[in-house]
Amino acid sequence: MRLTQNDDIITFGKGEYVYSFLSTGDIFEFTCGNFLINEFQGSAMEGSANNIYLRIYKEGAIKFYPLLGISSKSRLSRGQNTLVYSGEVEGIAYTVTFHPADDGIWFWNVELCGSGVIVDVVYGQDIGVASKGGVLTNELYMAQYLGHRVFETENGYCVCSRQNQPQDGCFPYIQQGMIKGRAVGYSTDGMQFFGLSYKETQKPEALTGDLPNKNYQYEFSYIGLQSEKIVLEGKHSLTFYAIFRKNHEDAIRELEYTHEVVAAFDAFSKLMEEVEDCPQIKVRDEFGEPFASREWSVDEIDALFPERKLEEREDGQLLSFFTPKHSHVVLKQKELMVERPHGTIITTRINPDRVDNRLISSTNYIYGLFNAQMVVGNTSFHKFLSAARGMLNVLKNSGQRLYVKIDGKYRLLTLPSVYEMGMNYSRWFYSIGDDILRVTTYAAAERCDIILQVESMSNKAYDFIVTNQVVMGENEFQHPARVEEVGINRKTLRFRPDPEHWANNPYPGLHYDVHVSDPSYTLSDDRIFFEDGKSRNGTLVTLSIRQSSGFSVVMHGALEEEEEAATISYNFEDEWEKYYRFYRKISGGLQLKKEGEGSEKIEKLNETIWWFTHNALVHFAVPHGLEQPGGAAWGTRDVCQGPMEFFLTTQNYLLARSTLLTVFSHQTLQTGEWPQWFMFDRYPYNAGECHGDVVFWPLKCIGDYLHESGDYSILEEKIPYIDGENGRATLDAETLLEHIKRAFGSIEKRFLDGTHLISYAGGDWDDTLQPADESMKEKLVSSWTQALAYQVLTRLAETLSTVDEAFSGQLRYTARQIKKAFDDILVKDGVIAGFVCREDDGSFKHMLHPSDDSTSIHYRLLPMTRSIIAGLVDKEQAYRNVEVIDEHLSFPDGVRLMDRPARYDGGISHLFRRAEQAANVGREISLQYTHAHIRYIEAMAKLGESQKAWDALLKVNPIKIKDEVSNALTRQSNMYFSSSEGAFLDRYDYEANFDKLRDGSISVKGGWRLYSSGPGIYLRQLVSNILGIRFEKDSLVIDPVMPCLLDGLQVTLNCFGRETTFIYKIADDRKGTVRVLRNSRELAGKPGCNEYRGGKIVIDKQEFLQENGHVEIYLD
Structure with a gap:
């Protein structure tokens, strides 16, 4: 059977602009060429993220009604250039008309008819405004660079949004406002519109009051507009409009395109079209509202979790805790306090001896997403189930979900009472009457299997429907798939990519087997939801199980062809025990114990050892994260830090060796350097370019490996290169020692003429500081890269002295010259400059330095810590660095990358790219990037500053973080967070109120989670440099x-x-x-x-x- 997204789409084409609606009237996607204008592709079963709401004010309360799509009661009709929604609520007749005009302008006209009723209308629209591939790969990331600006006009508020990161050389732009009527309120992010309570209520918070009229630049770009109130006495109409432009070179500085919009509206006002009714599509009555479980009492928690530790409480209320088995348990009430939903990634146990990309992984979220982005092998291209979309569970068709029939209605499970995460599992507890339904997803240890297990703890029977949004490729709705029944009694379902779309793929045998324990299940698609029994999304596979008190679904992923579908019966406790032993072993059996004062801090570290080991292994083995579903590649810099440092710290030398050989086999033949990132499976894809520091990381790794393991035989291993022209392995191989020499040769070519200063090239560790001017790549020098170079070449000279004395001497000489250049040029007035720029006359301009008059930034953390770690500076300069850090870079939540943020001018790059493009105050833009903070710990340990190192270690530990950082907002406790972000609205608020971070008068929240080299580096600091x-x-x-x-x-x-x-x-x-x-x-x-x-x-x-x-x- 072939699974496809059905073609039942209503489309309006206007040149490059295509407006696609589902047959329910919900937006599927608006596109212009390669650009996706909306953010989320809708689905017929649940509709779209956007809508227009009629609000009725009556007796001090607000009632609201969606007017568009499947969630409304509207009748749908269409003309040649219009789509019309009509209906009646509480005696008010309404008609909403969508009209696409020419040249990227469209209108939503709302006509109301009623008597003596106070109403207003709220418009909400999700926006992607970037390349389609970029939005579908990571909508959170694209939103960080979508800058909004709000103007007041005679029609009220108008919101303009510009994508500040170039998309195929363009900066797409959208403007949304009202042309008839007046917008008295606005919002810019879905967090404002839907709110945290939406995860429980499924009702947008914004509809119960006024929109906030604040520009919140977060990670869910969603424009809300609120009309003024009117007293309906007969007919009244108002019109919202939008205009999209592929390229807006300059920042948004004024309201534009007014004449174009007015002209298009005048034409629309005169439009008279005949319309034809569309078939009325209704969801069957047996499907009810989503189900969120109630909060549990303390007695109920005690019954299942009698032994608890590290309890997190707020105002006396229990929020979360850990168990003696190192699981982390989160209560529903905590989930309703956090923007980033609790989740984890589970994966097959990795091979402790060698790099292995034949692993299956799955992402789990608290809000009833039991398996998302289930994938074997390449985590980008091999998805079986789709990834989560957004953070508030607005679209609920993603991944694997579960409906349960309760009191005659099928209810989609969302928030549980309790959510438990372990090393290889997630578990959800739902209270249904006097029963508890326990749902468990876990990974098998020795086979690429993920198991979904559903059980009534009171042995009650229910009807269930398991939904599965099948991808069989990179993104949902793009790839047809095939399914056939195989195995014993032909009750195992085998899913494969469609051969026509999978031709010439390096993994022709990719497939997934799904086995349901209840043989009486019924296979179907989304047709089961609709009264007319018609399929509208053939890739939404449904499994219906009748009257069962428990069942399991085993999902197996394979990269190669398998003749037989093996079905294995698993026991959860057995698999957990295998993982427990594995984690104990791979973490070196590390455990801390202390009685009395400080014992809880030690207990925090014990749990962190387990969970940061988990985080580090996910980052290494199946590269992706909770906010970063795209991955599948090793960042050269990343894999050479977190994973390698963790393996060396725990004496996992076989895995370290295998990792090193894999990294060196991706060295580019023509340049001797490494790409910024590369895929380490059969796919030949890599970044094709790199930053100036990247070449040093593999060299640092081999130096450290030789120093710590003494395994010099690795130098004689013959390995290929990557051909820079086609990305494939070369036929000829050379010894690893020859690879090292080739890399060193590339370094020698990078020195600025007449100096031993290393050119910046594409950047350094801080990716946001890539130069805006291409010519700066060869003029700029990073002091941090210079310090790293000294450290790497010094260690290599030492370790290779008994292998190749002449080459060792060459390395030692170059390291000395690098140090001399550092001392002579990069240090001025006792302060290390962040950069120097060689001027046309040969002189050097110091940047990110007190003498710098071109930026507002005077101090940079990275070279100050790295020069200490490298032993490059003398003791006097080292302590001068500490003084500068203490005075200018230390904050209550950790040390920051710079003493001020880069200037933001509407997203225009003057000196730097991403630092000046990002509209959101997140990740590196927040300046407290946890990875750099951990390197500060390393520097303080190098100096013997024990209290500073210890305090800094605890400041970025996520467990009960408010104990150490009083202004920290509540966040997930068992996941590494990559940054600590000030709770600013936007970049202008950030720049104006930056000093609030210094005194802790503004809250800070956790950034992206899990996908980082940070967890491995953190554990390295704990064991190697503090203990x-x-x-x-x-x-x-x-x-x-x-x-x-x-x-x-x-x-x-x-x-x-x-x-x-x-x-x-x-x-x-x-x-x-x-x-x-x-x-x-x-x-x-x-x-x-x-x-x-x-x-x-x-x-x-x-x-x-x-x-x-x-x-x-x-x-x-």
């Missing part, structure tokens, strides 16, 4: 940097394959010496060198392994 347990070839290094409050801390960690417990005795927090005893015998060790403080102790591996027993570490 001070590090490994070198044939030796153990003990080098703790710990405050006195950690006296008595016990740490368990596998060292050289043996579980070891370390007990810390801290009399002096790093001012004195370190002694190491085992069984009361002091272990012989050599003092190690440190550029800034007292040395470490290096203990021979054999000496350490001579006996068992606890190890006592004394800081005297």
